[in-house]
Amino acid sequence: MNIRADIFSRLSRTDAHLFYLPPCPTPPFHSPPPQKRSPLHSRDKSKEKNVLITGTSLNGIGFESARVIAKHANLVIMTGHNSDRLNLAADTIKRELPSANIRPLILDLSSLDAVRKAAGEVNAFPEPLHVLIHNAAAPIGPFKLTVDNLESQVATDHICPFLFTKLVAPKILSARTEHYTPRVIFVSSIGHGIGTGVNFDTLGRPDPTRYVPMEAYYQAKSANVLTAIELSKRSKGQINAYSLHPGGIYTNIMNPASAPKEAVEGLHKLGLLEADGTPRKDATLKTMGQGAATTLVAAFDPRLDDKSGAYLNDCVAANELIGPPSSDPANAERLWNLTEQIIGETFTF
Template sequence: MSQEFSFTTTAEEVAAAFAGEIKGKNVLITGTSLNGLGFEAARAIARYANLVVITGYDEGRLKLSEDVIKKENPTAKIYRLSIDLASLASVRQAADEVNRLTEPLHVLVHNAAIAFVDFKLSEDGFELHYATNHIGPFLLTKLLVPKLLASASPDYTPRVVFVSSAAHALPGGHDVGFAALTNPDPTNYSRSGGYRQTKSANVLMGFELSKRSKGKINAFSLHPGLIYTKGFDKDYALVHFQNAGILDEHGQPVTSHAWKTIPQGAATTVAAAFDPSLNDKAGAYLADCQAANDQISPHCADPGNAEKLWNITENLIGESFSF
């Protein structure tokens, strides 16, 4: 089925193709504000799923997302979950709430992320990119492992999806940033570097989670594509992308680059969550709804880096995974 998908495939098209796989499934997607990739994935999946848990740190925006999904699909079952991924306390509270739900969890999608922010430490003392894009999702996964394993059956393996970026392989991104993770230092910090390092972490976690679970969980990472979102409007992002030649002097997309729409960008997330042809490709990196391990930068294909990142992060949160 996946061989029919391409650069222009939309999340709705992928969800329709895998409606049978989505039916009866319970899915949690982080970062589901309107007009974003997470929302679009949730909208497409909600048409067929048993339950979609949408998350964000702003309850009002979450309610807007739920309202739009339910207006389109009145029978969709949506659960709103407030979470601040940069706060370990908030992550623990949200995980407790999910674990109290009666339903098991079939798919966990780590979509939420921040990008190109000024140097700042989280309330737990971590650099904000790492806190939001890696450490928070790592802890959330760890705490929801029992809920994921409860969905397993002889013919189904639960999945965890990390929305990464091709930015992990760009110049300046060839570094996992272990020093930034353990000893954040504003004098050695760059906004683009912080983003790229955490997108590298996403790729490494897809590989390492699959490896450590020994077949109990299938994890994947992916590049959604180059998509013009509201994040480009922020001053720091605007200047960065103008300097990179991605946006013009008016802040508009440079047409020489291959841009995707939001529905096209969310397609690979839905494929990673449900395409059965990926069952024997645990840990794979996807692009355009296809396994694309040839696009992984060498530092993210290094098992030693994956193992080191995992061990450091377990130490930082003070907890170990148990499968």
């Protein structure tokens, strides 16, 4: 039995994604049933940390990440744009973990003004912010403009998270010590490498005649990878930034009852779903806990301390899997500068 595979096959029950594991091959998530107990001892790096995670609705990897982090962290700030769904998610964790310190925060990533308001609230909190996890994503669907006349996927997945990171950077930097560097995590996707990268012509000037739902998704996820690379470079060791592919997970984005038909069609083309939206029997899908695992490794694994800017897949750094347009330093710099122009603010250190 591969011990690492054993551990990761039952993450949601043992929170094994917070274990410090010796270097070993990438875990196969289709491994046999686990043994009853792991021989490894926890070396929890999340203790006493304050963490903010976006996109924490029930039945998503953001919620699962928040649930596990809440067992160990000093504070978990859960965000969402819908107060009812946000409070439901927070209350669900509180029922399971009465001692958890959960703080709901309304954050609408489709509006620059709303982002500024939420960032102001975060900056007024007394605690430093050790980890910022950008997990939220817009639905894959028909062309839609935000209140700022930006395409909704690019706005929600990249532009507004960029602005939020910029605005709360002082709070993040206040968590830095001689022995600890705060982290910013971007939950991207393997889809970042399927398209041709970010379309710089339409990033700030959306064109409905050139819009294809899945291509917009690929562009947004490419932007996540590029932003992590450039944030790592520009912060010069003050912030460790990472992007990641969580894997294929049957979440709200795949459920035909809640997902737009464009998303179902796109995931069908990727071989994850049947035409009717049900999971393909031959597709390798992860459980919710396994899907959250890579996020938590990015947030807390000390072995990544000297790998800022890395892209993670299956809980390990895998920069060799980054698509060429998403690893080009020139693209990363161009995206950063253009995003600054769109938000009307410079993001410097």
